Amino acid sequence: MKTVTGIAPVNIAVVKYWGKRDEDLILPINDSLSCTLSTDFMCAKTTIMASPTFPTHRFWLNGKESDFNNERLNNCLTEIRKRANPKCGDLLNWKLHICSENNFPTAAGLASSAAGYAALVSTLSALYNVEGDISAIARRGSGSACRSIYGGFVRWNKGAKPGGEDSIACQIASASHWPEMRVLILVVSDDQKKYSSTSGMKQSVLTSELLKHRAEKIVPGRVDEIIKAIKLKNFEAFAKITMQDSNQFHAICLDTYPPCFYMNDVSRMIIELVHAYNDYQGATKVAYTFDAGPNACLYLLQNDVDEVASLINDIFPSNTNPKKH
Amino acid sequence: MKTVTGIAPVNIAVVKYWGKRDEDLILPINDSLSCTLSTDFMCAKTTIMASPTFPTHRFWLNGKESDFNNERLNNCLTEIRKRANPKCGDLLNWKLHICSENNFPTAAGLASSAAGYAALVSTLSALYNVEGDISAIARRGSGSACRSIYGGFVRWNKGAKPGGEDSIACQIASASHWPEMRVLILVVSDDQKKYSSTSGMKQSVLTSELLKHRAEKIVPGRVDEIIKAIKLKNFEAFAKITMQDSNQFHAICLDTYPPCFYMNDVSRMIIELVHAYNDYQGATKVAYTFDAGPNACLYLLQNDVDEVASLINDIFPSNTNPKKH
Numbered sequence: 001m002k003t004v005t006g007i008a009p010v011n012i013a014v015v016k017y018w019g020k021r022d023e024d025l026i027l028p029i030n031d032s033l034s035c036t037l038s039t040d041f042m043c044a045k046t047t048i049m050a051s052p053t054f055p056t057h058r059f060w061l062n063g064k065e066s067d068f069n070n071e072r073l074n075n076c077l078t079e080i081r082k083r084a085n086p087k088c089g090d091l092l093n094w095k096l097h098i099c100s101e102n103n104f105p106t107a108a109g110l111a112s113s114a115a116g117y118a119a120l121v122s123t124l125s126a127l128y129n130v131e132g133d134i135s136a137i138a139r140r141g142s143g144s145a146c147r148s149i150y151g152g153f154v155r156w157n158k159g160a161k162p163g164g165e166d167s168i169a170c171q172i173a174s175a176s177h178w179p180e181m182r183v184l185i186l187v188v189s190d191d192q193k194k195y196s197s198t199s200g201m202k203q204s205v206l207t208s209e210l211l212k213h214r215a216e217k218i219v220p221g222r223v224d225e226i227i228k229a230i231k232l233k234n235f236e237a238f239a240k241i242t243m244q245d246s247n248q249f250h251a252i253c254l255d256t257y258p259p260c261f262y263m264n265d266v267s268r269m270i271i272e273l274v275h276a277y278n279d280y281q282g283a284t285k286v287a288y289t290f291d292a293g294p295n296a297c298l299y300l301l302q303n304d305v306d307e308v309a310s311l312i313n314d315i316f317p318s319n320t321n322p323k324k325h
Numbered sequence: 326m327k328t329v330t331g332i333a334p335v336n337i338a339v340v341k342y343w344g345k346r347d348e349d350l351i352l353p354i355n356d357s358l359s360c361t362l363s364t365d366f367m368c369a370k371t372t373i374m375a376s377p378t379f380p381t382h383r384f385w386l387n388g389k390e391s392d393f394n395n396e397r398l399n400n401c402l403t404e405i406r407k408r409a410n411p412k413c414g415d416l417l418n419w420k421l422h423i424c425s426e427n428n429f430p431t432a433a434g435l436a437s438s439a440a441g442y443a444a445l446v447s448t449l450s451a452l453y454n455v456e457g458d459i460s461a462i463a464r465r466g467s468g469s470a471c472r473s474i475y476g477g478f479v480r481w482n483k484g485a486k487p488g489g490e491d492s493i494a495c496q497i498a499s500a501s502h503w504p505e506m507r508v509l510i511l512v513v514s515d516d517q518k519k520y521s522s523t524s525g526m527k528q529s530v531l532t533s534e535l536l537k538h539r540a541e542k543i544v545p546g547r548v549d550e551i552i553k554a555i556k557l558k559n560f561e562a563f564a565k566i567t568m569q570d571s572n573q574f575h576a577i578c579l580d581t582y583p584p585c586f587y588m589n590d591v592s593r594m595i596i597e598l599v600h601a602y603n604d605y606q607g608a609t610k611v612a613y614t615f616d617a618g619p620n621a622c623l624y625l626l627q628n629d630v631d632e633v634a635s636l637i638n639d640i641f642p643s644n645t646n647p648k649k650h
Contacts, residue, residue: 209542209543209573210535210538210539210543210573213542214535217534217538218534240582244580244582247582248534248535248579248580250579251535251576251577251580252576254572254573254576254579255573255576257565257568257572258568259572261596261597264590264593265589265590268586271583275583
């Protein structure tokens with residue numbers, strides 16, 4: 001019997017991933033860039049037990065047994081076993097019991113699958129002593145999971161090879177490079193979203209005439225610009241690109257037919273509040289970004305956290321306190 | 326003393342006008358196409374009195390005196406006087422009292438300025454016996470006013486000349502061509518909108534990287550396709566382009582920085598209801614379109630009006646009945 005436990009962080013994209021060029025290999029149509037959050041507050045945790053006496057593989061997600069016969073889970077397992085250390089020997093034949101948990105809402109547009117698959121793949125790689133970059137394997141579970149393999153600021157290169165070997169994540173800057181950077185997560189709703197990211201982006205690729213233009217003509221320049229902003233610790237530039245890219249991603253969802261809506265009226269109030277606050281301050285102090293759900297992630301610097309958190313609590317008093325990460 | 330009264334209809338665009346290439350001349354960056362509503366339910370009415378004894382020009386909007394020194398009003402007046410019948414003689418020097426009224430909410434994204442300026446310009450043209458196309462003059466008041474000069478289905482050609490002489494409206498098909506076509510207006514809110522169309526589209530031209538692509542690469546094909554659908558009375562094709570174009574226009578508003586939001590959660594519920602209804606029917610029976618406001622315009626055929634109106638009343642019972650036009 002061998003037991004390994006691993007955790008993986010959530011990552012919040014500032015240049016969004018939306019649209020695959022290959023559904024099975026999970027190859028994106030554009031590069032994306034994210035910030036990995038600290039695991040102190042939100043993370044996914046995977047525990048894997050391997051035993052020669054287990055009759056079958058089994059899988060529990062957030063305490064509930066789920067079907068092991070899950071294509072993405074099996075793709076990850078197959079890929080990681082190809083890279084397993086030859087010394088593992090018989091361990092490769094042992095059946096696995098895999099328990100995966102998030103300490104935050106699942107499938108509410110809070111990158112739960114990214115953290116979940118990153119935890120799964122890194123725990124599997126510890127089990128089988130896999131060496132080298134494992135982000136391409138995490139990508140087979142959930143595209144953006146590849147970015148949760150690294151801390152700090154992470155770029156997912158879309159890659160060019162048909163097999164996806166070069167569609168990997170790489171760290172642009174470590175978390176210690178910009179230690180003042182903070183994220184506030186405002187949970188507008190922890191309901192499961194109506195449209196999954198997978199089906200939403202598939203429909204966008206099929207129907208949005210604006211998506212191709214975004215992927216080919218707009219994102220490359222944005223990624224270069226935001227990397228420059230991160231390297232120079234230029235918060236204003238970082239914040240503006242972050243907000244523009246969040247808006248453009250939701251614009252693409254709206255240009256999809258039928259349209260997918262991820263933001264609601266509360267999301268929009270938060271956007272208007274952020275712009276009003278920045279106008280009042282005469283400087284871009286806070287940036288919002290929304291993934292495929294109504295919940296806001298606010299990027300800001302440490303010095304501004306108390307004031308912004310108070311303002312949010314004043315304006316949205318019925319919520320539980322915003323969580324700081 | 327001479328008194329003339331005229332009315333003009335509202336038009337609801339199915340391929341949207343959004344973005345000017347010339348702010349003063351009101352020249353658009355793309356063609357647009359609309360359906361002119363019957364004046365039986367919603368219209369703008371202008372009464373003009375000209376008298377040699379009036380000491381000054383005066384102007385009333387919806388019963389309230391407003392400043393005559395309004396650039397758009399004066400642009401229309403200047404242009405129409407250039408084209409006045411020479412027989413008008415001294416009438417051209419008489420001062421005017423102009424009363425303009427809408428019988429529906431103003432500036433709530435219900436094309437009030439389009440109908441208003443179309444009524445103004447057609448009444449002025451009656452006063453001064455102007456002959457020929459006056460849509461380019463109405464355009465100087467409010468871009469889409471040029472489309473309210475004609476009934477039925479109307480195309481506004483963006484034109485190419487720097488002076489805007491060819492940026493005019495033309496009728497694609499008369500109302501009698503497709504007599505079964507109906508519009509239901511669902512008034513979600515009759516509040517004045519937060520962002521005027523003028524400032525919203527200006528900001529979109531300045532900041533939306535998707536808008537240029539839409540105007541240059543997407544709209545020309547859509548206009549051709551919807552004209553074909555109208556000529557063939559192909560409701561399904563007409564409806565799909567109408568919905569796609571409404572969504573794309575709001576996508577551009579969202580891609581604007583800072584973003585403009587015109588739709589709200591109720592607007593989105595209407596969109597989802599229309600798609601669900603069409604799915605249930607197995608055919609595209611209803612199309613939504615939203616201008617720069619939260620209110621929905623539903624296009625549908627006469628046979629489906631009763632069922633759809635009942636459904637809307639069931640789902641949104643707190644509203645007054647939808648108005649049929």
